[in-house]
């Protein structure tokens with residue numbers, strides 16, 4: 001349960017709304033005290049046991065939720081408030097946040113969003129839910145989703161570009177699941193040659209093939225009581241796809257060269273960075289297997305889609321590397337942080353980690369500088385570009401192009417007459433001529449004669 005051992009206060013006068021929130025929060029394991037007015041809430045907060053979060057309506061029959069917040073804020077270590085507001089009161093809610101309230105939601109809201117925000121506020125108060133995967137809104141809700149599905153035993157398919165952190169998410173799910181004490185067995189299906197993969201996955205009996213001198217337990221067997229994580233699942237051959245289908249359907253498998261039926265006693269998580277639906281359409285991946293592994297779908301967004309995570313992740317990697325090295329830079333310079341934010345991260349988090357690792361080893365000064373992170377940009381003459389860099393125009397070329405087309409537009413608007421066009425552009429006629437010469441814009445015949 002997401003909110004086990006959490007104590008919440010709810011201030012809400014609407015009986016239907018109040019009832020449904022209390023019910024939902026209690027399903028998640030929270031203890032909820034519900035007050036229907038400002039005065040009831042004030043009395044209870046003054047006397048009662050401290051709450052982890054107070055969820056508060058703004059308009060109440062005997063006053064305003066703000067009054068409860070102001071009263072509570074005078075106590076030491078006040079709880080964060082999550083205000084629920086209608087559109088008309090958004091300004092007030094924003095003002096309350098600025099004065100330290102916590103968060104607000106606009107009604108009507110989605111229950112998942114509501115729970116997400118409650119969890120985040122609990123995290124800030126108790127330190128229990130420190131972000132693990134990232135600080136962006138996208139990763140915060142991914143964390144909540146993973147926590148929720150970690151309680152079930154459904155098969156999960158994690159998708160996302162290479163290096164986004166699919167395995168990190170799978171480990172997070174495992175750590176929070178009922179089988180957390182068991183092993184986490186990760187298999188990269190693309191890294192093992194096809195002829196070996198079957199016996200690596202399912203094991204083999206002694207004498208199953210030449211070289212099989214002993215019985216060998218495969219990953220499926222070693223994942224007993226834990227999680228079997230199959231990465232790059234799209235790479236499985238048709239033969240292994242059908243063996244995996246059997247493992248899922250009957251929860252059994254056999255070792256290569258063996259007759260015995262062995263129970264699969266783990267949880268299955270799969271990941272892919274290719275479009276499996278497309279692979280199904282192209283006949284490369286079994287449709288029935290796709291639906292079996294994809295009971296719950298989790299998509300990890302690319303790093304460029306969650307820029308808020310970049311500096312947070314960089315700081316994590318820096319402190320991890322500082323722990324491993326005797327001497328390491330003091331941190332990221334402001335310029336380096338800016339360069340990190342500008343980069344588009346085609347290699348996602350893996351690329352970020354590699355760049356930070358290299359920079360901590362190679363930085364000569366006390367602070368990491370942009371050139372330590374992107375040495376390819378610092379090479380003489382700038383002949384080496386980051387990936388995709390060759391398609392980028394230098395700024396001065398882009399600026400000239402923009403200027404040229406804007407001048408042409410002005411000339412078109414004035415039927416080619418230069419003086420009125422210069423006036424439209426708020427520049428002198430001389431500057432206009434200079435620019436036209438530099439930007440290779442032909443003057444209309446009539447104007448040339450002038």
Ligand SMILES: Nc1ncnc2c1ncn2[C@@H]1O[C@H](COP(=O)(O)OP(=O)(O)OP(=O)(O)O)[C@@H](O)[C@H]1O
Pocket residue numbers: 132133134160161162163164165166167168169231271273313316349350353
């Ligand atoms: N949220 C995160 N926090 C810390 N490290 C991360 C995070 N996401 C990814 N990483 C790091 O980035 C690297 C790549 O992560 P991971 O192997 O999980 O990616 P992946 O999506 O499974 O990659 P692939 O598609 O190549 O299998 C690893 O070094 C991992 O530790």
